[in-house]
Amino acid sequence: MNMIGLAIAMVGAAFAIGFAGAGSSIGIGYAGQAANGVLSEDPEKFGPMLLLVALPGTQGFYGFLVSFLVIMKLGLLGANIAHPSVAQGWQILGACLPIAITGFASGIHQGKVCAAGIGVAAKQPVASMRALIYAALVETYAVLGLVASIFLLQGVKL
Amino acid sequence: MNHNYAYAVGKIRALEKRLLSKSFLEKIAESGSLEAITQDIRETAYSGEFAEERELFSLLRNERKATYNLIEKLLEEPSLSPLLRLRYDIHNLKLLLKKEIDRSVSADFSPLGAISPSLLEKAIQNKAFLQIPSYFREIAKKSIALFQAEGIKQLEQFLDKEMWKLTLDESKEIKNIFLEEFFKLQIDFLNIRNFFSLGEKENFDVIFIVGGRLEKKIFKKERAAIEKKIFFFYSGLELDETSSLEKSSDDLLINYIKKAKIYSFGTEPLIAYLFAKEGELKNIKLILLGKLNNIGVSVIKENLRETYV
Numbered sequence: 001m002n003m004i005g006l007a008i009a010m011v012g013a014a015f016a017i018g019f020a021g022a023g024s025s026i027g028i029g030y031a032g033q034a035a036n037g038v039l040s041e042d043p044e045k046f047g048p049m050l051l052l053v054a055l056p057g058t059q060g061f062y063g064f065l066v067s068f069l070v071i072m073k074l075g076l077l078g079a080n081i082a083h084p085s086v087a088q089g090w091q092i093l094g095a096c097l098p099i100a101i102t103g104f105a106s107g108i109h110q111g112k113v114c115a116a117g118i119g120v121a122a123k124q125p126v127a128s129m130r131a132l133i134y135a136a137l138v139e140t141y142a143v144l145g146l147v148a149s150i151f152l153l154q155g156v157k158l
Numbered sequence: 159m160n161h162n163y164a165y166a167v168g169k170i171r172a173l174e175k176r177l178l179s180k181s182f183l184e185k186i187a188e189s190g191s192l193e194a195i196t197q198d199i200r201e202t203a204y205s206g207e208f209a210e211e212r213e214l215f216s217l218l219r220n221e222r223k224a225t226y227n228l229i230e231k232l233l234e235e236p237s238l239s240p241l242l243r244l245r246y247d248i249h250n251l252k253l254l255l256k257k258e259i260d261r262s263v264s265a266d267f268s269p270l271g272a273i274s275p276s277l278l279e280k281a282i283q284n285k286a287f288l289q290i291p292s293y294f295r296e297i298a299k300k301s302i303a304l305f306q307a308e309g310i311k312q313l314e315q316f317l318d319k320e321m322w323k324l325t326l327d328e329s330k331e332i333k334n335i336f337l338e339e340f341f342k343l344q345i346d347f348l349n350i351r352n353f354f355s356l357g358e359k360e361n362f363d364v365i366f367i368v369g370g371r372l373e374k375k376i377f378k379k380e381r382a383a384i385e386k387k388i389f390f391f392y393s394g395l396e397l398d399e400t401s402s403l404e405k406s407s408d409d410l411l412i413n414y415i416k417k418a419k420i421y422s423f424g425t426e427p428l429i430a431y432l433f434a435k436e437g438e439l440k441n442i443k444l445i446l447l448g449k450l451n452n453i454g455v456s457v458i459k460e461n462l463r464e465t466y467v
Contacts, residue, residue: 030164034422037168045172115164116422122171 006074006081008089012096013070016149019100020063020142023107027056030111034118048121048128055135056111059103062146066099069153082158095152102145110138161423166232170431176203178438180465187445187458195449199442214446218439219269225435226270229428238425240272240291241328241337242432247271247278247294248321252314254279255305293324318348319367326369336418336426340433343414345370347395347407350388353377355400401461409464412437416466434466441465 035049070092074082084092117131186198196214204217230239240247246268253267254275267275273290278298281289287299297320305313322345329338345367352365366374376387385397394410396402411433418430441462448458 030161030423033164034168037165037170038172040165040169041172042175112161112422115168118168119171119422122168123175 002083002085005084005086005089008086009070009074009084009092010076012089012093013067013074015093015100016070016096016103017060017063017067020066020103020107021060023104024057024060024063025107027059027107027109027111027114028053030108031056031114031118034115038118038122042122045122045125048125049118051132052114052117052121052128052135055114055132055139056107058139059099059107059110059142062099062142063103066096066146066149066153069150070096073153073156073158084156084158088156088158091156092153095149095156098145098148098152099142102141106138106142106145110135110142113138162234163232163423163425163428167421167423167427169232170427174431174434174467177434177467178202178441178465179467180462183441183445183462183465184459187448187462188455192446192449195445204442215443218442222436222439223269225432229432232428233425235332235425237328237332238334238337240293241325242429243270243272244321244325247273248297248317250275250278251298251301252317254282255301255313256310258282258305259310293328297324315365318365322348322367322369334425337429340411340414340429342370343411346372346391347411349377350395350397351400351403351407353384354397354403405461405463408437408440412464412466430466437463437466 031053035053038045038049071077073092074084113135114131117128117135120131121128182198182202186195189195189198199214204221226239226243229242233239250267250271250273253265257265271278273294277289281287282298282302285302287295290298297317300320301313301317304316322341325341326338326345329341349367349370349372353362356362362377363374366377368374371391372388377384379387388395388397392407392410394406394413396406415430415433418426421427444461444463445458447453448461
């Protein structure tokens, strides 16, 4: 029974959720602090701020989705746990890297763009949607990372 | 860039929305009476309870104090706030030493200094300098010695130079380029102002403040060459009269701090807000004093400084 392959694959799943989640939490941290600063003076701005604060959180969900796909692939939630070879374990870990890396980097940078957007929305609430569009552009690369990870995982045959 | 200032910058962006625009200030300058101005101002961020113009002046003082306190609370670097308050400490020190020779000097101490005037007074009277912060200790000691040896004029020149030296050194120390450049602009404008209002018996070399972008040797050339050099650095300056020079230099300072609008993090928006508020209070005071002294609307409007928003 090959436990090393399974362990490597599980590390991949942990990377996907760990790094993407860390990127999201840092990003939300920036945006949340900026939004709280605005709300401390203008509590009625909660609505326009909410989407800008929430947006950097998506990377964490993408990471969780890839991690869940790996868990399902390995059958970790059922009785029949798969035991991939070492090579297959590395393939799964490699498949997790796109979302881990893009999720981490884009989560942080999206948080910064959202914090800047919150500054814009504080002065001109009508411009908050435009600020959201700029922030959403950063999202593109997390989505590409997610799609790449899903395709790569599909390619791993156990 | 310091990402710790996200909350502070968010707060400042919300507060910036309440800053008064130039068009609003021009509108209140056009108001016929002080009562009308009071009414207009009451509808803005200055909505505290006040009825007479005297109370309005005290409201402006309180607003300045509240702004300094707010920025101090938001700044995470402990050395920055005393740096921003240093000119008020210097003002208080000058006043204290002046009072030493002339008891009739009004004790109009500024409450904005980092060191409380009573503490400063006690330290000077008892020569107990350990009670005051270390960055101010040497200045206070030297000031007393110089004041006793050479008098108030030399003391004022010394304190002005020391203040700018300390502010520049500190802003370099904390690597705050935005603040350093802002101080350099102020030094240059002060040197230009001093040069063009120089009395016959005064020596520019003595009052020249080191640290700005304009070096002392520039001021040793012919007037046309000096003006050319000044315009090379500061094309918007008007050198014809003292009042227009003061107004145009204030406008350039406000235009400089507008750079902080592009920062989403860091201390720059906080510092810019502080000076934007100072500029706003100066403009309101200018309108009120103009009205109290029956100055024409067009003159008041001409003298209004550029605003941050």
